[in-house]
Amino acid sequence: MVVGGRLTLALDAMGGDHAPSAVVRGANLALRRHPDTEFLFFGREGDLRPLIDRMRKLRGVSQIVHTESVVAADEKPSVALRSGRKSSMRLAIDAVRDGQANAVVSGGNTGALMAMAKFALRTLPGVDRPAISSFFPTLRGETVMLDLGANVVCDARNLVQFAVMGNCFCRSVLGIPDPTYALLNVGSEDMKGGETLQEAAAILRNLALPGSFVGFVEGDDIAKGTVDVVVTDGFTGNVALKTAEGTATLYSEFLQRTFRSSLLAGLGYLLARPAMHKLRKRVDPRRYNGAVFLGLNGIAVKSHGGTDALGFAHAIGVAVDLARHGFLDAMRKDLEGVADVLSNPQVQAAAV
Template sequence: MRIVVDAMGGDFAPVEIVRGAADACRDLDTDILLVGREAQVKEELDKLSSYPLSRIEISDAEDVVTMDDSPSAILRGKRNSSIHKGLRHVKDGSGDAFFSAGNTGAVMAVAKMVLKVLEGIDRPAIGAVLPTIKGHTVLLDAGANVECKPLHYLQFAIMGSAYAHIALGIDDPKTGLLSIGEEEMKGSDVIKVVNQLLRESTGVVNFHGNVEGKDMFRGTTDVIVCDGFSGNVALKVSESAGWFVSKMIKEEITKSVPAKIGALFAKGALMRVKERADYTEYGGAPLLGVGGVCIIGHGSSNHNAVKNGIRVAKELAENNLNGLIEEKVKESFEVLEVDKGGSFLDNILGKFKKKSNQGS
């Protein structure tokens, strides 16, 4: 297994990226292909003499994509960037999966152009794993699609279920639709249509019904589907809330001697809580629906986040995530009894409208 890593992507590149990749090579028994400016990458590797450097190769890419670069400008130019070249390595088979902590919009745009989308998928989506009181849940879309049509949500549910099956080990993941209330009549006109559509799709997805923001960390469902705007806001608020709670606990502990003593006794428990809520332990989120495993890490990823992002990429590649998604999409045609020719969305939308008209 060989994981391609964007060495120039992220706030702390290439230092933390190279170190994280070397950690992954040592601890995860995988080969690494670092893509970036060769001289800079080699300089960082030379500082890590204790690592199995023989399993790490460098692919030179002179162009660097910054966080301020627009996706359209990157598609037109910077064709020799670490993102472009790294994804081409996955496309031509010289790499099994790709990880980048760089510009999210750029990774999405280039991945769609280089890897293409899977058959039956119109909109790739970012799937983020969140900790819950019961374990974990997958939230998607977490930022790839600001505006979505009702049937895009069905594709998100299919992809999210496949990802939860592999990443969380759940045989029949339960899917919820993010809304402002649990009742079917709650939410925007689009959400009401999506609710009906997902109920019609029994056998394709295990639909629970609407879930609210409060359900995200209660583990009400294994998968939560939403548009990319709502998902990204929810994700960023969650990260901020985790930071705030951690900061508040530290401040309270340092206010008095009894609090400091109590913290010593509770140190083990506090560390375990921190680990469960630490985004670096989750590594990154997959861009689901493209023709290759592509993991997008947080822009501020440190070496631990990079290592875990590579771990996620390796696990998804080994377990053939895309094969499972394609299989689920094909099953949906059969279960929903639609014509396999033409657009997936057009076919299912036509069937859904036909049923609605018959019921009126």
């Protein structure tokens, strides 16, 4: 299902290392790809007005909602929740809650964004805890992974709900009608891993989700693209995400040193440059920017705090895709479909 008509995006214009400039220029880039969108910028009007006024097309589809208050990057989520009620982040989320916007995008403090989004938007019926999800480049294309850090400790029931949400996300946004999904573990044999994983696997084997549950996968299966959806707790997911990022950076640094190591190698680089440019584009983290908070009663996308306009435009693109594909309705339906199983006393017991 594709939702037509104009979409309105609420943007936290003050979140991220390069805000508000990266946010405004990101919106301008996103507008080219998604012409049917309008933007509500939340932040300091004095900073925003001159930036937006420079871009004619953007100006025509933008409104500024002025606020002085900004959530600091290192602010504790609980403090932000209490004292940030007038912050650009919170007002942008409230715009989604109040039906003024179809989705919110912020590059600010992740913990604060999650706490505020949970409080203001609430979780969908059947979801105990929202999860952070994103795409990973793989040998086969792209893989959805969750949770990437919202929930450090998870029980079997949390993991099962993540699987339901990741499955729906993959179908809606990647358009894969029958995704394969699995739990991340230290071995693919059925007996591997702790009790929580065993219990989650037992529940998932009996849950009739679209696609197929293939049991357990290991860390190297993420980049191989062995399955479409990798489900894990927020601690493991966060470590895996950052380990992958660190390894990619290391490899790319080694490669640069290699090309600089001799005259011939440098010449070789010049010849291969157009192709290398394509490679760099393919593994460019900005292209995978935009982590989705799944399980909320509204669409909230987190942009990487350190990204630039191009990265922010990609995060906006993720929000647009979710809104266009009627993702929330699909998710509500999926959650209803498994509500019986998840409210089963046995499943409840397994979750303890």
